Amino acid sequence: MWLVNANVVDVLTGEKLLDRAVQVGEDGRIVEVASAPPVLAKDADVVDVAGRWLLPGLISCHTHLSVVFPFSDTDEQEDPAITAYRSATRAHQALQAGITTIRCVHEQNQADLSLRRAAARGWISAPRIRGAGRAVSTVGGHGEGAAAVYATGEEEFYRAAAAEITDGADHVKIFITGGLAKKGENYDTLEMADGEIRGVVRAAHEHDKYVVAHSGDAVAIRQALAQGVTSFEHAYRLDEETARMLVGPNIFVTPTLCVTRSESWMRANHFEEHSIQQALAAADDHLLSIQRAIRAGVTLVNGTDYPPGDLVDGVPAAVHEMLLMADAGLTPLQALQSISSQAARLLRIDDHVGQIRPGFVGDLIAVDGDPLADLDALRNISLVVQGGRAVRGAA
Known part of the structure; x- marks a missing residue:
């Protein structure tokens, strides 16, 4: 061609x-x-x-293809075939929107790993997929109810992470804080002990993989950094000291600013009112945190936390996120790098993508x-x- x-x-x-x-x-x-x-x-x-x-x-680094809205409608016993059909539709929509590579950071029934195999056989049209399989959550933590894997203690977390990697995961996702989805949930609540994080990191490093952390607050980010986590999602509340600690050649933050700046999309997708209000209430802190990260020189990559091909105010969510990151202070070139070359570096495919x-x-x-x-x-x-x-x- x-x-x-x-x-x-x-x-x-x-x-x-x-x-x-x-x-x-x-x-x-x-x-x-x-x-x-x-x-x-x-x-x-x-x-x-x-x-x-x-x-x-385009490369989206925080993707959920199997997610159900509102989140409370998730059926943890869902037939894997239904999960795959829903996920394949979202994957095709993402590709049509120009998103040719995605990093999935938790899919019910390991749908991302199944879709990757199907795409390799030419059975579906989908972006290139780097998958996590299922995320690993504490019992009662942020991942509860999302069809994650549940674990308690260092050895259980180690075994759960190792099992996802054995099944084909490229990275392991954990939840080190609460989030914004559940009623009364706080994103500054710490959810994992040092040993539990260490167990996941140990499993990842044994297989030359890395750990992705849902992380709302600076205290938890510093905790996870100390245990060897290198990829952080959201960073709703980030102080200047922690932002400086996140500056490094192999440390990445995915801001997902669209999570707190997409009210019209949330309403169109039937989000529960408490989820919408908690997201809006976090918006100012979230923006200030990412601005601190930009000033400190943190490497930022593009991710949406939504299906990236979904339209938010008329544009694909991944593009919406890129524009929000530019509004926060990235130059046009940096914004483009966040969704191309820097994203490829995080995914460890920057030698050919x-x-x-x-x-x-x-x-x-x-x-x-x-x-x-x-x-x-x-x-x-x-x-x-x-x-x-x-x-x-x-x-």
């Missing part, structure tokens, strides 16, 4: 490569980014980008305007290519 008459954004440097032609080989990898118009065979597969701007396919350059997979999206000048260009993604295959908009 050749994509011609394209303006290419280098998301590492911010360089704008004008009037380029991008070749993707039969193996789905980019062969070259040519500066001169190529001489093409008559039967060549050619997509005329017509002066639009090419970016790497998240950039437009030879050797990388041909995951591409096209927008009409220069996104480095105006991120609103991503509100209208008109072309989606995954692995050199046109998913949408090539005609």
Whole structure:
């Protein structure tokens, strides 16, 4: 496949490569980014980008495909086939929206691992999936009622984490604080002991994996950092000292600002009123926390906590989140990196995903305007290519 008459954004440097032609080989990898118009065979597969701007396919780092709204409707005994059907629909919607890679951080019945196998066989159309299988929660903790795995004590957490990894998980998800979903729940409530966190980290490290922590408060984040956790979700309340502690080459924060800034979407999806009000009440602290993280230089990646292809105020949730992160203080280039190259680094696939350059997979999206000048260009993604295959908009 050749994509011609394209303006290419280098998301590492911010360089704008004008009037380029991008070749993707039969193996789905980019062969070259040519500066001169190529001489093409008559039967060549050619997509005329017509002066639009090419970016790497989007990467969402906090995805739930199997989630049910309102959360209280979750049936922990649900038939795995029903879970898979619901999850496959969300996965297809995400891909159509330009999200070519996702990191799932808890799916009922390990639906993410099942979908990944189905996609590998060509049975479904889905983003590239990095999966956690089921999250591991304390009994009565934030994961209670979500069809998570429940454990108590260091050895139980170790065994539960190891079991998910054995089943194919790329990372392990835990809940170190409460959250915003349940009535009366507090996101500053600590839910795991040091030994329990340590048990999960031990299991992950034995298999060259890492731990993802639902984390609402700075105290719990410092606790988990001390035990070796490197990936933190939400950070609703983050002080400056803790933000500085999160600065490091292999530490990542997924802000999920849209969790506290999507009232219209929550109402449209029948969230319970207490969940909506608790999210709105946390919004100011949440924004201030992420602004502190930005000033400190924390590496931020894009994630939604919602199905990332769902429309929030008319745009895919992943794009909505990117715009919120820019409003919080990221530059346009940093915002694009959060959903491409930095996200790929967190997922440990940055050697072949998240950039437009030879050797990388041909995951591409096209927008009409220069996104480095105006991120609103991503509100209208008109072309989606995954692995050199046109998913949408090539005609």
